Amino acid sequence: MKVRLAVPTQWQLKTAGLVVPSLLLCSVVSAAGPKRSEQHFKVTAHPVITIHNPNGVITVKAWDRAEVLVISTPATDKVDVDAEQMGNRVDISTHANADGVAPDELRADYQINVPADAELQIHDDSGSVNVASVLGDLNVETIGAGVDLSDTAGYLTVKTVGGSFQCLRCSGQIDVTSISGSFRLVDMRTMRVDAHTTTGNILFDSQFLPNGTYHLKDNSGVIEVRFSPDDSFDLAAQTLNGTVHSQANLVPKKTSTHVFTRVSNSLFGTFNAGRAKVELTSFDGTINILKRD
Amino acid sequence: MDGERSAAASAHVKSCAACSAILADLKSIETEAHRWSAPLPEPPERVWISLRNQLESEGIIKTAPSLTTPSGGRSEGWLARLFDFIPRPAMAGAYLAAMVACAVALSVPHPQPANPRGGGVWFSDQLVADLNAAESKDLAMLRSSHSPYAADLNQGLDVVDKQIALCEKSVSEEPDNEVARDFLSSAYQQKAELLERISERGESGQ
Numbered sequence: 001m002k003v004r005l006a007v008p009t010q011w012q013l014k015t016a017g018l019v020v021p022s023l024l025l026c027s028v029v030s031a032a033g034p035k036r037s038e039q040h041f042k043v044t045a046h047p048v049i050t051i052h053n054p055n056g057v058i059t060v061k062a063w064d065r066a067e068v069l070v071i072s073t074p075a076t077d078k079v080d081v082d083a084e085q086m087g088n089r090v091d092i093s094t095h096a097n098a099d100g101v102a103p104d105e106l107r108a109d110y111q112i113n114v115p116a117d118a119e120l121q122i123h124d125d126s127g128s129v130n131v132a133s134v135l136g137d138l139n140v141e142t143i144g145a146g147v148d149l150s151d152t153a154g155y156l157t158v159k160t161v162g163g164s165f166q167c168l169r170c171s172g173q174i175d176v177t178s179i180s181g182s183f184r185l186v187d188m189r190t191m192r193v194d195a196h197t198t199t200g201n202i203l204f205d206s207q208f209l210p211n212g213t214y215h216l217k218d219n220s221g222v223i224e225v226r227f228s229p230d231d232s233f234d235l236a237a238q239t240l241n242g243t244v245h246s247q248a249n250l251v252p253k254k255t256s257t258h259v260f261t262r263v264s265n266s267l268f269g270t271f272n273a274g275r276a277k278v279e280l281t282s283f284d285g286t287i288n289i290l291k292r293d
Numbered sequence: 294m295d296g297e298r299s300a301a302a303s304a305h306v307k308s309c310a311a312c313s314a315i316l317a318d319l320k321s322i323e324t325e326a327h328r329w330s331a332p333l334p335e336p337p338e339r340v341w342i343s344l345r346n347q348l349e350s351e352g353i354i355k356t357a358p359s360l361t362t363p364s365g366g367r368s369e370g371w372l373a374r375l376f377d378f379i380p381r382p383a384m385a386g387a388y389l390a391a392m393v394a395c396a397v398a399l400s401v402p403h404p405q406p407a408n409p410r411g412g413g414v415w416f417s418d419q420l421v422a423d424l425n426a427a428e429s430k431d432l433a434m435l436r437s438s439h440s441p442y443a444a445d446l447n448q449g450l451d452v453v454d455k456q457i458a459l460c461e462k463s464v465s466e467e468p469d470n471e472v473a474r475d476f477l478s479s480a481y482q483q484k485a486e487l488l489e490r491i492s493e494r495g496e497s498g499q
Contacts, residue, residue, distance in 0.1 A: 055441050103440035126441040143442035143449075143490070161487065162445040179449040179483060196479065199452055219456050219476060240463060240472055283459065283476050 035077075041068040041085045046136060048119045052093040055107040055126040062116040062133035075107035119154070128163075146181070164200070182221065197221060205292065208233045208276035219283040226292040227271065234274035237267040241284035247291045428488060435491055442494075449487055456480045 043066060051058060056075070063069075068090045072081040080097040083090065094108040107127070114120070119136040122129055125143040137154040140147050143161045150168040158165050158176040165176050166184040173192040176183060182200035185193065191209050195202055196217040204216060205226040214233075216223050227233070227248060237244045243265070250269025267289075280287050306312050432450070435443055460477035467473055 103438065126445075144445040159486075161442075161449040161490075177483075179452050179487070198456055198480075198483065217479070219480075238472055240470070240476070281472060281475075283456070283463075283473075 036071065036073045037081065039070045039072075039083050041070070041083070041090050042066065043068055043085075043090065043115065043118075044088050045115075046088070046117050046119060047115060048089040048121070049112070049114055050089070050091045050121040051110065051112070051123065052091075053108055053110065053122075053124045053127070054094060055104070056094070056124065057109045057127050058112070058122060058124050058129045059110065060112045060114060060120060060122075060129075060131045060134060062118070062135070063113045064116070065113070066115055068115075068118070069113040071111040073109045075109075076101075076105050079106060079108055081108050081110075207231065208278060210275035212276040214276065214278045215281075216279070217281045218285050220285045221282075222286045222288065223280050223282055224288045224290065225278070225280060226290050228292045230272075231276070232272035232274060233276040233278045234270050235267065235278045235280070235289070237278075237280040237287045237289065239265055239282035239285060239287055241265075242282050242286050244280075244287045244289070246289040248289050432491075440494070446487065446491055450484070453480055453484045453487060457484065 047068065049060075049068060070081075070083045070090070070092055072083070072092075072094075074081055074094070078096055078098050078101045079094060081092070081094055083092045085091075092110070092112070094106065096106055109127075114134060116133060116135045118134055120131065120134060120138045120140075122131075122138075122140045123142070124140075124145045127145045129140055129142060129145055129147045131138060131140075131147075131149045131152060133151045135153040137156070138149070138152060139157045141159045142163045144163050145160070146164040146166075147158050147160060148166045148168075149156065149158075149170055152167070152170045153172040155172055156167070156170065156174045156176070158174075158178075160178040160181045162180045163178065164181045164183070165178065167174065167176075167186070167188060169187045169189070170185075171189040174185070174188075174190055175194045176196075178197040178200055180199045181197055183195050183197060183202045184205075185195070185203065186205045188206035189209065190206070191212040193204070193212075193214045193216070195204075195215070198219045199221055200218070201221040202216050202218050202223045203226075204214065204224070208214060208227065208231045210232065216225070235248065235250060237246070244267045246267055248269075248271050250267070250271055252269045267287075280289075306316055428450075432447075435446055457477065457480045460473060460480050463470065463473035464477050
């Protein structure tokens, strides 16, 4: 077999002469930009992790190590990330390291790994918050940032102004409020849900657990609840100026003084044995109680 | 601990090891409590007197006559005056206190007050005007901000204000409607929390 040696032509040499210095220049430029940093903190059981970030993407995932890994990427070199440990607590924050930093420059992205039993307290005004498989209590406050949780447990407290909230396969207890954010609560196994948004929509597509209480409140958005034939709940759905649509064959309570109608401003009744308590309240929005496909 | 102790009690404490030990413990607790509270600035008494008197005089749920200054002119809003000399974190707390007081008043069933205007008004014009005056300071700061979240906060306030107006209308029309009152209560709480957030961000310089 012949082996042909590649001999660079004059054109190739010229090209290489331009490209290589350019690549080197790019490397220098990127090295002078914001640096991605990685920090490790050894922790014991039930550590507390607090994160204060004005703007950026925060991704937290559980892992099986007894340590917290913080990978941070500030948006510019005018922004610093502080991560420090105080006992079993790790505090992470983003701040400007110079005067005159524009608000939209005050941004950092985080990838954080924590033990599954960690407790999280997250403040992220803009951007997004994603948390997966963390079983400890979780408190999230945002303004415009959306919050996506999956496979979490513990007591979840979420407050947003305009950010949406999604919870997939969450258990434990959920307390979520927003002004214009919409909520999606899907495949959950939680005994207690308190959800209130003013103009967003609420979707609850999960099983109603026996003895669970589910309070969904919406001023002007749509509340949509999906149920399966095996569910068992006691329903109180009221809207002041909107409409209630129901596909559930409810049995009116004998002691109830409420009017039982299928499409009206209010609907009260029991589905199967009425083991869970479901309260849906709206000011002038629509309430849909639909069969799950 | 404070106040005069009878001679018999003092004598007993001196002779009783158990009681003197308890007294020593109480004194150390008192000392520690003072030490803890020392860094916290005590708000002027007039703040609380003014707040309480105003809430009582406003009645929150009844229409009060417009306040006038001794010279006969309309007084500056009490919240606005309050906020002039209260640090911002305390100001946020004052917002919250006032708003939550309104919300609590709404959430507790009570007889409908006599209303000369016949509209079933739950908050006096004065209180609402004062809250708005206090709010305008933070709004000015917010609207001059270039923060990514400023638009969200502005929009949130607009939404909540509209909801308050709608809910107040409903409560006026149906004062005994618990659902309407509950929504109005929630709207005021949301507004308090929003203003608190804005104040906090003003304080932190974000």
